[in-house]
Every structure is written in structure tokens, then in C-alpha cells.
Amino acid sequence: MKRFAAGAAALTLAGMAQSVGAANLPLTVNQPLNAFSWAGPYLGGNLGYDWGTVSNNVTKPSGISGGIGGGYNFQNGGPWVFGVEGDLELTGANDTFAPWKFSNPWFGTVRGRVGYAFNNILFYGTGGLAFGELRAETFGLSQSHTSAGWTLGAGAEFGLAQSWTAKIEYLYVDLSESQFAITGISNGYSFGVIRAGVNYHF
16 A cells, blocks of 8 residues: 555656646747847947038049947847947048049948847848038138038848847938038038948947
8 A cells, every 4th residue: 555655646746747847848938049139239340432422513522431330229029129329430532523622531420220130130220410521622722611410321230149240231421511611602411321340249
């Protein structure tokens, strides 16, 4: 009788263990495995090319650009990613059409980002404030204005490892017009920039 009772108890305990394991099984299966997280701060660099037009002038400055940027992403367990990002770029964009030369030595942006992530691939749209310098030169005279404007764009970012990502991005930037004494009229600069970059996520 004692052996029978011990055997029954052992079978009962084994059944309970299996029941508990079965009850916990769905939680384990539904838990995402190796999910890529976009949340948190990041810093990075980029290199690209920009081209555009000067308003009220025939010059079309273009050239290589590059700079640094950073931002912060918010992701609450789902595929939607929201963030803020800023960057500062140096450019070689310039053009000469006698007697005028216009150049854009630098520009920067402060933007919001909204994206949709497929695990380690993020597609996003972005837009916000832009600012930069437009320089005019003629007959040995030069004049510069720093002005603000707006920017819109889109891009894709790819997770290479949990801390490293690479991206490709297009932005359209419109810097507002300023009155130039050496041209006698208002001039502004609008341009597109395409660039590739890498980010380190902390």
C-alpha cells in the first residue's frame, strides 16, 4: 500500500509539472526572440552630395557635403518609431556664372522622424527646421547671410548589429531669401541632398 501511495504521488507530481509547463509554454513562444530595438540615443556621421538653385540668379551650386548628427528614438514595443534628430554639415556646394559666384559653406537641420520598423530595417519620413549660410561674390566683393528655412525628406536605416546602423537619406532644404547689397536683390538657396551614413546607438 505504501508503494502504491508513493507511486500515485509521483504520478500526480509529474502531471502537475507537465500542466505548469504547458501553461507557461505560450508565454515563451510569444516572447520576441532577438528583436532589434531602435529606442534610445545615437550619434553618427554622413557623407553625401547636394545640388540646388539660387533664387533670382542663374547660378546652381552643387558639391560634396559631410557632417555629424545625432538624435533620440522612442519605440514602445511595436513597429512604430518616433524620434528627433539634428545634424550639422559642411559643404563644397558652389557655382560661378560671371560675374556671380554663390556658395553654401554649411547648413544644419533639426527634425522630427516617424518610421515603421521591420525588425532591423526602418523606413522613415522626416521634416523640420533648416538653417545655413549663403555666400555671394562678385568683382572681388563678398557678402554672406545665414538664414532659416525648412526641410522634408525620407530614408531607410538598417541595423548591422545591436549598436550599429547604416542609413541612406534624401532631404529637400529651402533656405529663406535675404537681401544682398552686392546683388541688389533678395537671394535664397533651395537644394536637395542625398547622403549615406552610419550611427552608433547607445
